[in-house]
Amino acid sequence: MSILINEHTKVLCQGITGDAGSFHTRQMLEYGTPLVAGVTPGKGGTRFDEKVPIFDTVKEAVGKTGVNTSVIFVPASFAADAIREAADAGVELVVCITEGIPVLDMVRVKRFLEGFSTRLIGPNCPGIITPGACKVGIMPGYIHKRGKIGVISRSGTLTYEAVWQLTSRGIGQSTCVGIGGDPVLGSGFVDMLQLFEQDRETEAVVLIGEIGGEEEERAAEFIRARMKKPVVAFVAGLTAPEGRRMGHAGAIISSGSGRAEDKIRILESAGVTISRSPADIGETLQKVIQKVRVS
Amino acid sequence: MKIHEYQAESIFTRWGIPVSQGVLVESRDQIKKALQEIGGKDFVVKAQVHAGGRGKSGGVKLVRGEEECFKAVSEMLGSRLVTYQSGQAGREVRKVLIAQTVSIAREYYLAVTLDRQQGKGVVIYSQAGGVDIEETARTQPEKILKKYFDIVFGLSPFESREIAFALGKDTEFVKSMGQIVPKVCEIFTQLDATLVEINPLVVTKEGNLVAIDAKIDFDDNSLYRHPDIAALRDVLEEDPREVEAKKYNLNYVGLDGSVGCMVNGAGLAMATMDVIKLAGGMPANFLDVGGGAKVDQVRAAFKIILQDKKVKAILVNIFGGIMKCDVVAEGIIEAAREIQIKVPVVVRLEGTNVDKGKELLQKSGIQIVTADGLSQAATLAVKLAGKS
Numbered sequence: 284m285s286i287l288i289n290e291h292t293k294v295l296c297q298g299i300t301g302d303a304g305s306f307h308t309r310q311m312l313e314y315g316t317p318l319v320a321g322v323t324p325g326k327g328g329t330r331f332d333e334k335v336p337i338f339d340t341v342k343e344a345v346g347k348t349g350v351n352t353s354v355i356f357v358p359a360s361f362a363a364d365a366i367r368e369a370a371d372a373g374v375e376l377v378v379c380i381t382e383g384i385p386v387l388d389m390v391r392v393k394r395f396l397e398g399f400s401t402r403l404i405g406p407n408c409p410g411i412i413t414p415g416a417c418k419v420g421i422m423p424g425y426i427h428k429r430g431k432i433g434v435i436s437r438s439g440t441l442t443y444e445a446v447w448q449l450t451s452r453g454i455g456q457s458t459c460v461g462i463g464g465d466p467v468l469g470s471g472f473v474d475m476l477q478l479f480e481q482d483r484e485t486e487a488v489v490l491i492g493e494i495g496g497e498e499e500e501r502a503a504e505f506i507r508a509r510m511k512k513p514v515v516a517f518v519a520g521l522t523a524p525e526g527r528r529m530g531h532a533g534a535i536i537s538s539g540s541g542r543a544e545d546k547i548r549i550l551e552s553a554g555v556t557i558s559r560s561p562a563d564i565g566e567t568l569q570k571v572i573q574k575v576r577v578s
Numbered sequence: 579m580k581i582h583e584y585q586a587e588s589i590f591t592r593w594g595i596p597v598s599q600g601v602l603v604e605s606r607d608q609i610k611k612a613l614q615e616i617g618g619k620d621f622v623v624k625a626q627v628h629a630g631g632r633g634k635s636g637g638v639k640l641v642r643g644e645e646e647c648f649k650a651v652s653e654m655l656g657s658r659l660v661t662y663q664s665g666q667a668g669r670e671v672r673k674v675l676i677a678q679t680v681s682i683a684r685e686y687y688l689a690v691t692l693d694r695q696q697g698k699g700v701v702i703y704s705q706a707g708g709v710d711i712e713e714t715a716r717t718q719p720e721k722i723l724k725k726y727f728d729i730v731f732g733l734s735p736f737e738s739r740e741i742a743f744a745l746g747k748d749t750e751f752v753k754s755m756g757q758i759v760p761k762v763c764e765i766f767t768q769l770d771a772t773l774v775e776i777n778p779l780v781v782t783k784e785g786n787l788v789a790i791d792a793k794i795d796f797d798d799n800s801l802y803r804h805p806d807i808a809a810l811r812d813v814l815e816e817d818p819r820e821v822e823a824k825k826y827n828l829n830y831v832g833l834d835g836s837v838g839c840m841v842n843g844a845g846l847a848m849a850t851m852d853v854i855k856l857a858g859g860m861p862a863n864f865l866d867v868g869g870g871a872k873v874d875q876v877r878a879a880f881k882i883i884l885q886d887k888k889v890k891a892i893l894v895n896i897f898g899g900i901m902k903c904d905v906v907a908e909g910i911i912e913a914a915r916e917i918q919i920k921v922p923v924v925v926r927l928e929g930t931n932v933d934k935g936k937e938l939l940q941k942s943g944i945q946i947v948t949a950d951g952l953s954q955a956a957t958l959a960v961k962l963a964g965k966s
Binding site: 423440493 | 956
């Protein structure tokens with residue numbers, strides 16, 4: 284078991300012929316991801332690297348190949364439309380990697396998705412990986428190891444750092460999900476925590492938050508009320524100044540809200556074990572699971 | 579992206595929101611003509627800088643007559659205005675807006691922004707407008723009211739009326755307010771703003787509603803579809819290092835510490851700043867070189883970090899994923915050969931091709947300290963920054 288993706292996932296890449304799309308399609312295929320279709324309007328009927336069939340529309344790709352998951356690499360100005368197209372074609376899971384989508388476009392997209400059962404991850408995210416089974420995203424595959432820890436994060440490289448700390452200690456991951464660094468996201472921490480809590484393979488969860496918004500606060504509420512599995516968290520941005528955007532569009536402390544220390548305090552009061560330093564995430568998790576296994 | 583008050587006022591005028599008519603001056607010889615254009619005897623002189631809190635820091639002055647106005651404008655132009663939002667160095671005043679004074683009967687606060695968690699627009703309004711609004715928000719939050727609206731449908735007329743009636747009962751007032759509120763929402767959605775704020779929106783003694791300040795912030799990601807808005811950018815208001823960084827697709831934010839950092843990825847960059855603090859130091863900057871940094875970006879990043887004279891040591895933290903460690907190492911070596919790096923550099927590489935990267939650094943003969951873990955790297959950088 285795992286969450287969101289596994290050996291049976293069939294993946295479509297929207298924007299497969301672009302720079303990022305083609306590079307990462309090759310990486311995903313190399314990892315063993317069943318990426319069976321691509322979409323680039325106007326290039327339907329051709330094949331990517333003489334292997335993956337390309338279609339003009341998502342509907343056609345779904346009809347002919349039965350894909351149930353889409354990964355989006357199209358440029359920011361077309362990405363909102365790409366998400367809608369995937370939902371309209373009945374794709375169950377849409378992972379949008381694209382960074383730089385206007386925030387009001389995302390608000391409209393979320394409104395549009397209300398009528399669909401499609402689940403959106405991202406945008407501005409590294410994607411999802413179930414180690415050894417399926418990679419739908421841009422993370423380096425080899426740093427991961429199949430195991431029992433769920434990882435959720437608003438960041439990319441910081442997640443790799445945390446995953447690497449786990450893998451180096453021999454601790455594997457069930458699934459790692461980057462929910463994205465934008466202010467308006469398809470899915471939040473709570474959605475992922477819910478799935479991890481239900482997942483039989485997942486034993487504990489690592490949550491990597493950062494300044495801005497209320498994702499961590501909502502997560503704390505959920506953990507307090509509904510979660511039995513242990514959660515370890517790190518929140519980035521203790522040194523970030525107010526009112527400045529720290530790279531991610533969503534990473535900004537505004538009018539005193541969204542501070543790292545407040546998020547840490549709230550998570551801690553919900554029973555989450557905090558790793559104060561980003562260098563100690565793996566070690567903190569290791570201690571927590573040892574304690575659980577002993578008791 | 580932020581714009582100036584005078585630019586926001588011209589957008590308000592285009593949308594039919596009444597503003598106090600002002601004229602912009604950038605030098606003393608423009609004052610006389612400006613005053614003739616404005617007319618009257620009493621004026622308000624306002625520094626045009628991208629920082630709030632001007633009213634409490636001498637950036638807004640009421641003057642009577644030409645002579646006083648001349649004096650106030652002359653003093654302001656070229657001075658540095660320090661407000662609670664400007665940072666210690668303050669902002670150079672290069673433009674001043676002169677406007678008619680307005681006889682104020684009551685002051686309101688009206689703003690529209692996005693509630694990111696709900697994914698809805700939110701109108702924030704209050705009868706307690708003016709310079710103390712932030713204090714009011716802290717001490718009497720019940721005086722600040724909010725109405726959420728759907729971005730797709732926009733604000734309904736009934737919702738505008740509800741807001742107007744909550745602010746006053748007078749028929750004329752409710753009518754005027756009921757017209758201004760939807761316009762502010764329209765500016766917000768149609769121009770992809772992240773904040774539209776009028777503080778204060780006043781009722782004059784004559785009973786008219788007038789916006790006597792205007793603030794609009796825009797979503798940088800949407801500027802491609804608003805070329806007219808993008809043209810309003812005033813790069814002189816931005817940190818020159820940040821402007822330079824943008825040219826190379828680097829994300830840079832200047833801070834006050836002594837340990838410069840160069841990191842790939844925004845989250846890891848923030849975490850690296852944090853680990854520097856935990857090691858007892860303070861970061862000099864946030865710098866994300868991005869996921870696929872090339873040699874010229876690494877070089878530019880070093881140059882920008884070194885422009886900051888407070889920097890006493892540099893910490894490079896790279897988690898190679900798609901970006902390979904050996905490529906980063908080559909970039910560092912090339913940059914170090916090209917520019918004189920006189921402060922100690924601590925490099926921590928991890929991930930793809932890490933051994934190759936470390937080997938390249940060691941063989942290069944350049945003065946670099948390599949570190950293994952994240953905390954070791956930070957401790958070293960902080961120690962070296964303290965020594966040099």
